[in-house]
Amino acid sequence: MFFGASAFVMTDMVMVLGTTLSMIGFYNYMEDGPSRSTWGRWFFVGIAIGLLAKGPVALVITVIALVPWLALTGRWRELRGFPWLSGLLIAAALTLPWYILAEIKTPGFLRYFLIGEHFQRFVVPGWQGDLYGSGHEQPKGLIWLYAGATFLPWSLFALPLLPRAASYVKEMTGSDRGWHSYLALWVVAPLILFTPAANILPAYALPGLPAAAVLLVSLWTQGRGRPGWWARSTVFMAIVFVGLAFLSLTILARYQPGSITYRSERRLVTAAQSYDPDVQITYWGGRSFSAEFYTRGRVQFTKRTATSDSRADNGLRDAVAIPASIASELVPFLGSRFDPAGRFGHRILFVENLDREVTR
Numbered sequence: 586m587f588f589g590a591s592a593f594v595m596t597d598m599v600m601v602l603g604t605t606l607s608m609i610g611f612y613n614y615m616e617d618g619p620s621r622s623t624w625g626r627w628f629f630v631g632i633a634i635g636l637l638a639k640g641p642v643a644l645v646i647t648v649i650a651l652v653p654w655l656a657l658t659g660r661w662r663e664l665r666g667f668p669w670l671s672g673l674l675i676a677a678a679l680t681l682p683w684y685i686l687a688e689i690k691t692p693g694f695l696r697y698f699l700i701g702e703h704f705q706r707f708v709v710p711g712w713q714g715d716l717y718g719s720g721h722e723q724p725k726g727l728i729w730l731y732a733g734a735t736f737l738p739w740s741l742f743a744l745p746l747l748p749r750a751a752s753y754v755k756e757m758t759g760s761d762r763g764w765h766s767y768l769a770l771w772v773v774a775p776l777i778l779f780t781p782a783a784n785i786l787p788a789y790a791l792p793g794l795p796a797a798a799v800l801l802v803s804l805w806t807q808g809r810g811r812p813g814w815w816a817r818s819t820v821f822m823a824i825v826f827v828g829l830a831f832l833s834l835t836i837l838a839r840y841q842p843g844s845i846t847y848r849s850e851r852r853l854v855t856a857a858q859s860y861d862p863d864v865q866i867t868y869w870g871g872r873s874f875s876a877e878f879y880t881r882g883r884v885q886f887t888k889r890t891a892t893s894d895s896r897a898d899n900g901l902r903d904a905v906a907i908p909a910s911i912a913s914e915l916v917p918f919l920g921s922r923f924d925p926a927g928r929f930g931h932r933i934l935f936v937e938n939l940d941r942e943v944t945r
Contacts, residue, residue: 586735588827590788594878597788599638604792607631607647608771615663615763622668629672633679641703642778646792650767650774657770658763728779731787736794738823742801742816749808765803771796850875850906853929857904860926860936865901868932869915870908903937 590598610628614621635643655661687694733740746753757766772793779789805812812820850873857864867885868876876884905923907915912933923935 586737586787586791587794588831590791593788595788596638597791600635600643601791601794603631603633603635603638603643604646605631605795606634607643608650608767608796611647611651612763612767614667615660617663622666625668626672626675629668629676630679633676636676636680637683640698643792646774646778649777650770654763654767654770657757657766660763723783723785725783726780728776728782728785728790731785732776732790732793732797735787735790736797736801738820738827739794739798739801741819741823742805742812746801746804746808753804753808765800768796768800768803772800848875848930850929850932851879853906853932853934854879856926856929856934857906857936860904861902863901864904864936866904866906868906876906902939905935906932907935909933 607628608631610624610626610631613624614628618624632644632647635647655664684695733743753765757769775790775792779785782789802812805816854866854876857866865883865885866876866880867887869887872886873884903923904926905919906929909928909931916935919935922937924938926934926936928934
């Protein structure tokens with residue numbers, strides 16, 4: 586999931602950078618080293634990165650991890666010297682200008698972003714208000730199963746540790762002054778947050794991945810000694826498998842794009858615009874966010890089987906993208922005015938020939 590998410594067009598990985606920086610900064614501050622104030626300020630820089638990447642959810646995940654840890658270890662008093670003032674000023678200076686400008690540029694943004702994206706998305710099953718994505722309705726609590734896959738290959742260390750799980754939990758809630766309990770709460774913070782969520786993705790467990798890798802290997806070393814040949818070989822083979830899988834997908838995407846789910850519409854849009862930079866592209870079927878991106882929003886979507894007559898006098902050259910699986914059924918509705926311009930992934934592009942008379 587880490588390698589996959591690094592290639593996704595989404596901001597989750599940037600949020601992971603922010604939450605990781607905040608958790609590292611906070612822990613190093615609590616260690617009372619010579620640069621503790623500096624680490625405290627890095628905590629707020631991480632918060633700012635998270636707020637810019639995904640919004641308040643980054644702050645909530647961090648708080649869910651830190652508050653129980655402070656209560657468990659009883660280290661509240663150590664926060665007296667925390668750089669609250671300078672840190673909050675840093676976070677405000679980095680985030681508020683963007684939020685203000687976004688609201689000015691697109692009025693209603695803050696309401697949509699804070700209420701829609703951070704509340705309705707997670708509590709309303711199949712939420713349809715998303716302007717830039719789609720709801721992913723799943724059974725509540727599924728995030729815990731997703732985490733097992735998201736944390737691979739490090740979750741492979743968890744299975745042999747299960748027989749001693751009770752002793753590890755006792756250590757974290759007892760004599761442990763912070764290391765393992767800190768990591769454990771960091772791991773489960775996003776899982777706790779998204780347990781009651783109705784719309785989730787495996788990527789939502791990513792903020793806990795850095796801590797999961799360190800925690801599982803650290804517990805293994807403490808309880809079983811240095812990882813042996815079997816453990817190292819298993820992890821190595823898992824990494825090799827993932828690498829080969831991504832290499833195979835890359836080769837298929839390059840040479841056989843029709844054999845995989847090819848979601849990028851860049852080639853299709855470029856081909857259509859090669860006929861006319863102002864071409865009006867219409868997609869037959871569901872919404873394509875990639876097409877919206879590459880056309881800068883100048884794309885239409887329809888599910889109607891109307892003739893092309895309605896497009897004849899719009900003053901623009903038209904292009905229609907049709908799913909290849911139903912092209913034979915829909916092509917007759919285009920009329921004789923459209924010529925095929927090639928297949929791109931799972932779609933066939935038809936471009937209007939302005940020099941041809943409309944057949945009525």
